[in-house]
Amino acid sequence: xxxxxxxxxxxxxxxxxxxxxxxxxxxxxxxxxxxxxxxxxxxxxxxxxxxxxxxxxxxxxxxxxxxxxxxxxxxxxxxxxxxxxxxxxxxxxxxxxxxxxxxxxxxxxxxxxxxxxxxxxxxxxxxxxxxxxxxxxxxxxxxxxxxxxxxxxxxxxxxxxxxxxxxxxxxxxxxxxxxxxxxxxxxxxxxxxxxxxxxxxxxxxxxxxxxxxxxxxxxxxxxxxxxxxxxxxxxxxxxxxxxxxxxxxxxxxxxxxxxxxxxxxxxxxxxxxxxxxxxxxxxxxxxxxxxxxx
Amino acid sequence: xxxxxxxxxxxxxxxxxxxxxxxxxxxxxxxxxxxxxxxxxxxxxxxxxxxxxxxxxxxxxxxxxxxxxxxxxxxxxxxxxxxxxxxxxxxxxxxxxxxxxxxxxxxxxxxxxxxxxxxxxxxxxxxxxxxxxxxxxxxxxxxxxxxxxxxxxxxxxxxxxxxxxxxxxxxxxxxxxxxxxxxxxxxxxxxxxxxxxxxxxxxxxxxxxxxxxxxxxxxxxxxxxxxxxxxxxxxxxxxxxxxxxxxxxxxxxxxxxxxxxxxxxxxxxxxxxxxxxxxxxxxxxxxxxxxxxxxxxxxxxxxxx
Numbered sequence: 001x002x003x004x005x006x007x008x009x010x011x012x013x014x015x016x017x018x019x020x021x022x023x024x025x026x027x028x029x030x031x032x033x034x035x036x037x038x039x040x041x042x043x044x045x046x047x048x049x050x051x052x053x054x055x056x057x058x059x060x061x062x063x064x065x066x067x068x069x070x071x072x073x074x075x076x077x078x079x080x081x082x083x084x085x086x087x088x089x090x091x092x093x094x095x096x097x098x099x100x101x102x103x104x105x106x107x108x109x110x111x112x113x114x115x116x117x118x119x120x121x122x123x124x125x126x127x128x129x130x131x132x133x134x135x136x137x138x139x140x141x142x143x144x145x146x147x148x149x150x151x152x153x154x155x156x157x158x159x160x161x162x163x164x165x166x167x168x169x170x171x172x173x174x175x176x177x178x179x180x181x182x183x184x185x186x187x188x189x190x191x192x193x194x195x196x197x198x199x200x201x202x203x204x205x206x207x208x209x210x211x212x213x214x215x216x217x218x219x220x221x222x223x224x225x226x227x228x229x230x231x232x233x234x235x236x237x238x239x240x241x242x243x244x245x246x247x248x249x250x251x252x253x254x255x256x257x258x259x260x261x262x263x264x265x266x267x268x269x270x271x272x273x274x275x276x277x278x279x280x281x282x283x284x285x286x287x288x289x290x291x292x293x294x
Numbered sequence: 295x296x297x298x299x300x301x302x303x304x305x306x307x308x309x310x311x312x313x314x315x316x317x318x319x320x321x322x323x324x325x326x327x328x329x330x331x332x333x334x335x336x337x338x339x340x341x342x343x344x345x346x347x348x349x350x351x352x353x354x355x356x357x358x359x360x361x362x363x364x365x366x367x368x369x370x371x372x373x374x375x376x377x378x379x380x381x382x383x384x385x386x387x388x389x390x391x392x393x394x395x396x397x398x399x400x401x402x403x404x405x406x407x408x409x410x411x412x413x414x415x416x417x418x419x420x421x422x423x424x425x426x427x428x429x430x431x432x433x434x435x436x437x438x439x440x441x442x443x444x445x446x447x448x449x450x451x452x453x454x455x456x457x458x459x460x461x462x463x464x465x466x467x468x469x470x471x472x473x474x475x476x477x478x479x480x481x482x483x484x485x486x487x488x489x490x491x492x493x494x495x496x497x498x499x500x501x502x503x504x505x506x507x508x509x510x511x512x513x514x515x516x517x518x519x520x521x522x523x524x525x526x527x528x529x530x531x532x533x534x535x536x537x538x539x540x541x542x543x544x545x546x547x548x549x550x551x552x553x554x555x556x557x558x559x560x561x562x563x564x565x566x567x568x569x570x571x572x573x574x575x576x577x578x579x580x581x582x583x584x585x586x587x588x589x590x591x592x593x594x595x596x597x598x599x
Binding site for chain 1: 305448
């Protein structure tokens with residue numbers, strides 16, 4: 001089962017919800033194989049906010065493996081190249097230019113589609129790998145943790161997200177995905193294939209505006225979803241009214257609480273301090289399971 | 295004319311609230327909302343749209359089913375998993391065509407056109423695709439250039455660039471000279487952020503005293519350094535965690551970055567937001583006082599260079 005946590009607007013509490021949910025349901029699924037031996041968990045946490053990943057701050061995993069994320073970029077064999085300009089014609093991203101008797105490649109613009117190497121009539125273009133980010137994999141108690149990190153100065157987050165998502169095991173077990181903010185390609189890449197999406201918002205005009213955009217995205221992708229209202233007692237009632245009107249289930253309210261804000265700022269998931277919330281997150285999980293079944 | 299971009303790395307730290315306040319405080323300026331995915335500045339500036347333009351994003355491949363022989367070459371070359379064969383059986387259930395067909399998922403299609411080139415039957419064409427709109431508007435505080443990216447569309451970086459270019463042409467065509475372009479930037483560090491900040495005169499990073507805020511601030515500072523944009527920092531809701539605030543102060547000092555303001559946590563900021571007013575216009579309050587000082591600091595820094 002794949003559950004993603006998204007929002008549209010940034011800073012509404014995606015990471016808070018995703019990490020607290022993972023911690024609250026983790027013990028249920030903890031299977032002790034033998035007394036005293038390592039626990040065998042089937043919870044996988046994927047932080048797909050590869051531009052600004054934060055979940056590791058809260059779950060504090062021990063990273064064991066690091067992988068490179070690369071995209072293929074062209075390399076021209078100048079002995080074979082006849083400067084015919086076919087590659088320039090094919091490239092939709094202006095990543096290749098032919099100037100007199102020289103081919104210029106702009107790797108940061110390359111989308112890695114492979115068109116130039118495939119269609120070069122002289123077979124003069126091959127592809128080399130260029131690193132744009134990394135994946136780190138580790139464990140935080142009962143949770144398997146993976147996140148991606150886009151390298152500084154790189155523009156394309158989606159290939160890094162795609163690499164993180166290759167780790168999804170959909171057959172059994174639970175995957176929780178922390179999604180980046182916004183509504184464009186990185187968000188689509190991160191939520192695609194989810195069985196359910198939690199949309200975290202706040203009751204302000206910004207929260208509502210961006211919630212409506214996120215709802216449109218999920219409807220277009222055909223992913224079922226529910227809403228969580230964070231800092232639910234600030235602002236106004238318009239988010240609640242909107243959800244009622246659109247028949248969107250509101251699955252949880254989290255009132256503003258200075259203590260929660262402070263534990264957050266110290267990188268501590270608040271279920272560890274406020275035990276009653278552990279139960280609320282377990283209930284949230286049961287509600288999600290029920291909504292997926294129906 | 296100076297371009298000031300407001301960014302944060304982490305979302306929800308207060309970029310738009312500060313940008314709207316600067317819009318109210320600055321004279322001779324044009325505003326640009328470069329958070330085209332989830333634009334919010336209009337909710338505080340209430341623009342009167344004067345011009346609407348279509349944004350043509352990347353093209354999308356479409357298949358002419360009459361020409362297609364289901365050879366599968368396009369499926370093999372597509373690196374974005376956008377093309378697949380839909381089995382006849384599934385179609386049968388829908389009481390439609392009973393043979394297999396090849397389909398393109400327009401959401402996954404990145405418009406590279408390789409399928410079009412490889413198709414032996416010339417069955418694939420690339421269609422223009424409207425990916426959003428951008429606007430030039432009037433507001434109480436001056437001109438605003440803003441945009442709306444279509445749902446589930448890509449190329450937000452290109453739309454950001456369009457918004458910025460047009461903000462520049464608005465300043466250039468203004469009858470009286472303009473001093474500033476105030477850019478409300480998106481969260482993150484990737485394509486739309488880089489499009490918002492490259493070539494700007496000053497980047498204001500809005501952070502908050504949380505470990506996430508600090509982590510994300512450190513990453514976005516690396517990005518502004520990478521692109522050589524002069525950077526200043528402010529801490530929003532600084533009093534929520536004084537220990538972390540102190541850490542940010544020391545970090546800025548060590549990195550030789552000007553910390554231009556510490557805004558206290560104040561529920562009146564949310565009240566102003568709910569009322570759709572920039573907080574500095576809403577009432578006399580502690581947060582507004584600091585934002586006004588911040589704007590004066592930025593003005594001084596801009597005129598100094």
